[in-house]
Amino acid sequence: MDRSDYGSFVSIFNPVDNTVDDSESVEWELGHRRDTTNEEYRQKYRAIYEQGSPCETVYRVKTTDGQPPHITTMVPVRNEAGEVTAILCMQRPIREIDDARRPYLRKVVLATVLLAIVSSVFAAVFIRKQFVKPIRKVSDEATRFARENTKGENLGEISRYEELSRLAGSIDTMEKDMVNYIANLTAATAEKERIASELSLASTIQENSIPNDFPAFPQRKEFDFFASMEPARDVGGDFYNFFLVDEDHLALVIGDVSGKGIPAALFMMVTNILISDRTRMGGGPAEILRFVNDNLCEHNKAEMFVTVWLGILEISTGKLTAANGGHEYPALRRAEGVFELVRDKHGLVLGAMDGVLCKEYELQLKPGDRLFVYTDGVPEATAADNGMFGKERMLAALNESPDGSPDQILRNVRRAVDDFVQGAEQFDDLTMLCLKYKGKGENQ
Amino acid sequence: MKITKKQNASSLEIALEGRLDTTTAPELERAMKESLDGVSELTMDFEKLEYISSAGLRVLLSAQKKMSRQGGMKLVHVGEIIMEVFEVTGFTDILTIE
Numbered sequence: 001m002d003r004s005d006y007g008s009f010v011s012i013f014n015p016v017d018n019t020v021d022d023s024e025s026v027e028w029e030l031g032h033r034r035d036t037t038n039e040e041y042r043q044k045y046r047a048i049y050e051q052g053s054p055c056e057t058v059y060r061v062k063t064t065d066g067q068p069p070h071i072t073t074m075v076p077v078r079n080e081a082g083e084v085t086a087i088l089c090m091q092r093p094i095r096e097i098d099d100a101r102r103p104y105l106r107k108v109v110l111a112t113v114l115l116a117i118v119s120s121v122f123a124a125v126f127i128r129k130q131f132v133k134p135i136r137k138v139s140d141e142a143t144r145f146a147r148e149n150t151k152g153e154n155l156g157e158i159s160r161y162e163e164l165s166r167l168a169g170s171i172d173t174m175e176k177d178m179v180n181y182i183a184n185l186t187a188a189t190a191e192k193e194r195i196a197s198e199l200s201l202a203s204t205i206q207e208n209s210i211p212n213d214f215p216a217f218p219q220r221k222e223f224d225f226f227a228s229m230e231p232a233r234d235v236g237g238d239f240y241n242f243f244l245v246d247e248d249h250l251a252l253v254i255g256d257v258s259g260k261g262i263p264a265a266l267f268m269m270v271t272n273i274l275i276s277d278r279t280r281m282g283g284g285p286a287e288i289l290r291f292v293n294d295n296l297c298e299h300n301k302a303e304m305f306v307t308v309w310l311g312i313l314e315i316s317t318g319k320l321t322a323a324n325g326g327h328e329y330p331a332l333r334r335a336e337g338v339f340e341l342v343r344d345k346h347g348l349v350l351g352a353m354d355g356v357l358c359k360e361y362e363l364q365l366k367p368g369d370r371l372f373v374y375t376d377g378v379p380e381a382t383a384a385d386n387g388m389f390g391k392e393r394m395l396a397a398l399n400e401s402p403d404g405s406p407d408q409i410l411r412n413v414r415r416a417v418d419d420f421v422q423g424a425e426q427f428d429d430l431t432m433l434c435l436k437y438k439g440k441g442e443n444q
Numbered sequence: 445m446k447i448t449k450k451q452n453a454s455s456l457e458i459a460l461e462g463r464l465d466t467t468t469a470p471e472l473e474r475a476m477k478e479s480l481d482g483v484s485e486l487t488m489d490f491e492k493l494e495y496i497s498s499a500g501l502r503v504l505l506s507a508q509k510k511m512s513r514q515g516g517m518k519l520v521h522v523g524e525i526i527m528e529v530f531e532v533t534g535f536t537d538i539l540t541i542e
Contacts, residue, residue: 258498260466303506305498307533326533348534352505356537376498 001087006045008035012086026067037064041072048076049084061094069094134159138171145171151179199234199262206235206265209272211242214407222315222440223250226406227433228414230377230426237264237306238375238429239272243280248315251279254327254433255308256375258349264429267304271296271350275310285310285323286360289350293325297354305351309373318365318437323358325350328376331398335368339398341391367439372398372409377430381417384424389417406434446492447475454515455485461492464500473503480507484515491521496529508538518542 001009011034016027028034036042044056058072070091077086141152152175155168207229214226227240237257245251253275257264274292289310296306309330311322322330326349333339345359365371374394381389397416398409410432417430445462456479464472480486486507496504511517518540522530530536 256498258502303502303509305502305505307498326535328532346532346534348537349501353509353538356534380497 001045001049003049006036006042006049008033009045009087010034044074045087048074048087059094071097130159130161131164134164134168138164138168141171141175145175145178149179149182151175202262202265203231203234206231206269209269210239216242217244220315221438223313223435223437224406225252225433225435226410227431228410229429229431231260231265231429232377232426233261235262235265236260236429237268238377238431239268240373240431240433241272241276242433243276245279245282245312250313250315251276252311252313252373252433252435253279253308254373254375254431255306256327256377256429256431257306258304260429263302263304267296267302267306267351271306271308275308279310279312284360285312285321286347286358289323289325289347289358290356293350293356293358294354296351300351305349307349307375311371311373313365313435313437316440318367318369318439320363320365320371321360322363323347323360325358326352328374328379331372331374331395332363333370333372333398333402335366338402339370339372339395341395365437367437369437370402370406370409371435371437373433374413375429375431377426377428378413378417378432380428381421381430382424382427383421387420389420393420406436409434445471447472449475449479451479451483454483455487456480456483457487457489459489459492463495463497464493464503465495465497466499469497469499469503472500473506476503476507476510480510480514483511486511486515486517488517488519489521490519490523490526493523493526496526498533501529501533501535504535504539516540 011028011032013030014028014032036045038058038060040058044053044058047053047056054075056074058074060067060072061069063069070093073090074087076084077088079085137158138155141155144152154172156165156172158168159165210229212227212229215224217223225242227242229236229238229240231238237260239253239255241251241253243251253272255268255271255275257267257271271292274295275288278288278291289308292308305326307327308325309322309327310325311320311330313320322344324330324344325347327346329341329343331339332342342363345361347358348356363371379389379391379394383389393416394413397413400412400416401408404412413432414430445460445464445468448459448461450457450459458475460472462468488504488507508517520542522541527536527541530539530541
């Protein structure tokens with residue numbers, strides 16, 4: 001060994017048995033001198049010579065001198081003094097190790113592949129059982145629920161994983177809530193329909209509780225009249241009525257219950273019946289209204305009240321006796337004149353306080369006179385901007401054609417109200433009655 | 445509608461502003477229910493009241509009935525429009541209007 005840089009060495013003895021290891025190694029002759037071909041060898045040699053290394057190994061996969069890949073193991077050869085004098089090298093081809101390793105590798109690969117397959121199958125089964133199945137169950141249940149809208153079996157604890165159980169729990173809760181909700185909604189809808197049909201029936205009953213066939217008395221030539229009532233809702237608190245008390249007396253009633261809707265409608269029915277029954281028993285309007293008032297006050301826990309104008313016309317003479325319980329001023333049109341408000345004597349609304357006296361007054365109607373009574377729904381008809389129709393506009397509408405028939409006059413007022421409110425929702429019941437007195441044998 | 449209450453021992457003043465109709469009457473009814481106990485003198489200031497409907501009259505009637513038992517109620521600064529409603533409905537007969 002060239003100890004200066006380990007750049008070359010002399011091989012003492014290099015036997016090769018190619019038959020044993022089936023290699024193509026070349027045998028060197030005795031005393032063959034070689035250059036160190038590789039830096040790695042150089043370092044190993046130095047380690048053995050200088051650093052006292054007991055053993056070194058070099059793996060040569062790619063060789064430069066055409067030798068097959070091999071492994072070289074080196075141990076020092078020492079003299080008696082213990083100094084390293086030479087290196088004993090032993091070489092084996094790598095192929096030999098490869099050959100020995102191959103069956104092992106094959107086993108390992110095979111085992112690994114098998115293990116991978118088995119664990120995949122296990123994982124698949126596990127995932128299927130633990131995740132896919134519960135999720136599918138939840139999904140199936142959700143689909144079923146969407147189709148049938150009925151509570152299914154409780155999914156409950158479908159998995160030991162909290163997230164899945166929670167999802168299942170949520171589905172259970174949702175189904176329960178939805179079923180309750182659907183039941184409530186169905187009940188509410190049924191209830192609503194029931195109320196709607198009852199209201200519609202109530203509306204018919206109310207409409208039929210007041211006479212609305214015109215002309216009402218075609219055989220009576222002494223007078224002509226027309227009336228209309230339009231509740232803001234299905235039923236209302238406004239009413240009018242007319243009937244013959246006897247052959248010579250015609251009763252006319254118009255009224256307006258405080259409030260709207262069903263409570264007002266109930267109160268209106270009672271009031272109307274009380275008035276018509278009591279009027280048929282005879283007596284003056286003040287006496288009648290006092291009776292009605294006392295009766296209303298007796299059973300009036302809801303503290304409702306009603307404004308009533310009651311007039312009794314003596315057909316033969318045109319003498320109208322009337323009483324006004326807190327109702328709007330009538331409008332009167334004398335023949336050849338225009339409609340004007342009659343500032344009549346006013347009593348208190350009915351139902352407010354018992355024992356209150358109503359004031360009675362008389363109006364002498366002449367042939368051709370027209371009397372118009374109405375509820376506050378007319379002057380207080382409100383447009384979208386909160387502006388009110390008002391009595392001035394009402395009188396103007398009445399005077400559009402003061403000679404017109406009662407029917408025509410009512411239509412004029414209605415049209416003027418519609419023009420004024422411009423499609424704003426009708427807020428109050430709207431009721432009107434117009435009487436034209438013709439007198440005996442007159443035909444104006 | 446705006447309701448302003450001024451309490452002074454057993455006398456209460458309620459000032460109304462705006463429209464007293466079907467929509468706002470329940471509000472006044474509640475306010476009355478809350479504060480009429482122990483009041484012997486109720487003054488209603490109608491200076492800024494623009495409109496009163498039958499629903500509003502009903503609340504006034506209840507208050508009048510209640511106050512006639514425990515003292516009295518009076519209305520002040522009643523404008524022309526409201527006054528006409530009181531006259532037409534005969535409320536002038538039962539209310540104290542100053």
